[in-house]
Each structure stands twice: as structure tokens, then as C-alpha cells.
Amino acid sequence: xxVLAAIEGSVNTIGYGLAAIxxxxxxxxxxxxYIQSSARQPESAGYNRTWLILGFALIExxxxxxxxxxxxxxx
Amino acid sequence: MSGQLVVAQxxxxxxxxxxxFLPGLVGPWITxxxxxxxxxxxxxxxxFVNAYRKPTLVPSRKQWAVESLYGLIRDGVAxxxxxxxxxxxxPYLTVLFSFIVLTNIFGIVPGLQISPNxxxxxxxxxxxxSFVLYLAVGVRKHGFFRYLRMSLILPGVPxxxxxxxxxxxxxxxxxxxxxxxxxRLFANMFAGxxxxxVFTVGGFVMLASDNLFIQASSIFAFLMTVLMTFxxxxxxxxxxxxxxxxxxxYLSTSLAEQ
Numbered sequence: 001x002x003v004l005a006a007i008e009g010s011v012n013t014i015g016y017g018l019a020a021i022x023x024x025x026x027x028x029x030x031x032x033x034y035i036q037s038s039a040r041q042p043e044s045a046g047y048n049r050t051w052l053i054l055g056f057a058l059i060e061x062x063x064x065x066x067x068x069x070x071x072x073x074x075x
Numbered sequence: 076m077s078g079q080l081v082v083a084q085x086x087x088x089x090x091x092x093x094x095x096f097l098p099g100l101v102g103p104w105i106t107x108x109x110x111x112x113x114x115x116x117x118x119x120x121x122x123f124v125n126a127y128r129k130p131t132l133v134p135s136r137k138q139w140a141v142e143s144l145y146g147l148i149r150d151g152v153a154x155x156x157x158x159x160x161x162x163x164x165x166p167y168l169t170v171l172f173s174f175i176v177l178t179n180i181f182g183i184v185p186g187l188q189i190s191p192n193x194x195x196x197x198x199x200x201x202x203x204x205s206f207v208l209y210l211a212v213g214v215r216k217h218g219f220f221r222y223l224r225m226s227l228i229l230p231g232v233p234x235x236x237x238x239x240x241x242x243x244x245x246x247x248x249x250x251x252x253x254x255x256x257x258x259r260l261f262a263n264m265f266a267g268x269x270x271x272x273v274f275t276v277g278g279f280v281m282l283a284s285d286n287l288f289i290q291a292s293s294i295f296a297f298l299m300t301v302l303m304t305f306x307x308x309x310x311x312x313x314x315x316x317x318x319x320x321x322x323x324x325y326l327s328t329s330l331a332e333q
Contacts, residue, residue: 050155054324057317061255064262071092 016070023063030055088280090272095194095265108191115177115191119170145169148319156323157330164326167208172319175201175260179311182268183304190311193264195257202257205322213329222329252325256318263314267307274300 034052038045097106126137134142149165152172157164175192182190191197213222226248227241278296281289 050151050320053313053317054320057259057321058255061259064259064266067266068258068262 010070012070012073016066019066019070020063023059023066026059026062027056030059088276090269090276094272095189095268097189107187107189108194108197111178111181111187111191112197115174115181118177119173144173148172152316152319152323156320157327160330161323161327164323168319168323171201171205171322172315175315175318176312179264179315180308182264182311183271183307189268190264192260193268195261198257198261198264201260201318202253205256205325206253209322209325209329212326216330226328248328256321260314260318263310267303267310270303271300271307274303 030052034048037048097108099106100110123141126141130138145165148169149162153161153165153168178191178197180190181187182193213226216222217225227244228237229240229244232240274296278293278300281293281296284290
């Protein structure tokens, strides 16, 4: 059987794309909640900002694990 | 398709992980990273000592800069996360913050162009310092076994759940925290450098093509490089802030009564 078309590259990129869906939704939820809460109660915006950054960072770590593993595992 | 891409000059394309393992300048132990770390330490020492040599009641401009940096971390991070007992950690957090900001910004300074934090070795050391610090603070405050019990056993849980919860809490407190602290900073800087490489080197590769259309579209690659450089500035400061906030948060759990 002759090969008519081929795709070269690493499958890890597809895997990372799939893995990024979860953290993407998580980050979206965090920011949506922050916007909603500070729209309902503008004076709490400053207090919530610390927790916004904290939650964002904790969720983002998962996506970054995926990025690092996409490079580290296989080639 | 006549628009086949030709690799421009001797630029490595596509960028790989090997780009982050720089060759030794003087023997294998001194690389560009080593020199940049020395530079960062020297700059910070000179900046802080010079600005605070003769403190006055009405601050000079340099003293004002240092004091507002310290005030930002002390009030916005240390006191916010740990209460008044946390103020004694404010100097550590301030130095950590300014060191990480400076080394991150090296990633977009012309001539330096790579952040030491995009090599996993350097974030690991920074995370280890925070890890050992919050362990030591917790052990000193509560004693070894009480601190262990506090961080492993959740109060008010039916006892069979502990079979499940104790390993999870152990992983959470003693493995995940330092690892994520290091990997978050590393991966952000790594990805940032890779993105800049893709757009800059990709622009040159497109420019070296024999197709006029591809040559013309290389302008978008260079525009994205400029845009991404500003984005990297934001990421540099944000990641330093996140690192410091998380360190303060972990310290506060060590200091907590329950």
C-alpha cells in the first residue's frame, strides 16, 4: 500500500490541546465569578483580587503541567 | 506548492528544548544563566543598599521607590495573608518578589533575551527555599508531631475517610505545593521564551522563503513578536506576584492555629 499523504510531528501537541480544555474552563469560571461578584458588590473588588490571582494560579498550574509533559514525554 | 519554507541561515527551526541548555562559557559550570543570576543579585544589592543608605523622613525618589515596593508586599501580601504575625516575613517576600521580577524581565531585555527561570534548576531552588521555610515555621510553632497531625488529619471527618484523606493531604502539602510552585514559574517562562522564538525565528524563516506572499506575511510574525514582548512583561510581573502570594499563603497555613 502506497502512502498518499502523511502528517509529521508529535502527537503530544494534540494531547496538550485536549488537556488544556479543562484548565481553560476553570480559568473562565474563576474570572466570571470575580467579574460577577465585583459587579454585584463593587467595594469587595479589592478584597477578592487576591483570591482571583490565587485561584487563577492554582488552575493554571494544571495547564502548565500539560505543557511541560508534552515536551518532556516522548519527542 | 512553490512556497516551500527554507531554513534561514543557521537559525534552529523549529525551536526545541535544547535551546534552553546553553553552552558553558568558562568550563561547563559558568553559563549565560550563571552570569545573569550574579547580575541580578548585584543589581538588587546595589539598588536596595544605595536607596536606603541615608534614609530621611521626607523620602528621596529612590527611597520612595524602595519603600513603596516594600509597602506593597508587606501590606498587600504579608499582612493580607498572614495577619500581623506575618510582617516578619515581609523582607523575605520582598526580596523574593524583586529577584523573580528582575530575572523574569531578563527574558525580554535585548542582549540577554532569556530568563534564568526558564531553566527548571533555578525555580526549583526558589521553591525549595519557600518549602523549607514554611516547614520550619510550622515545626517551630507547633512541634514536629503536632504540625504533622495538623497538616495530615482534617478535623470533623468520619474515621474511614482518613484512609483516603491522609495520602491526599500528604501529597497536597508536601509534594504538590513545592512542585507546582517551581513548575508554574518555570513553565510560564519556558512557554514565553518559546513563543517569542516561534514568532521571531518563524518571521525570518518566512522572509527567507521564495514566495512573495509568504515573505510579505512575515510582517505579521514580527508584529506578534512585539505584542508578545509586552505580554511577557505582564506575565513576568504576574508570575512573581503569584509566587510570592502562594509562598505567603503556605506560610499562613503553617502559622494557623487549627
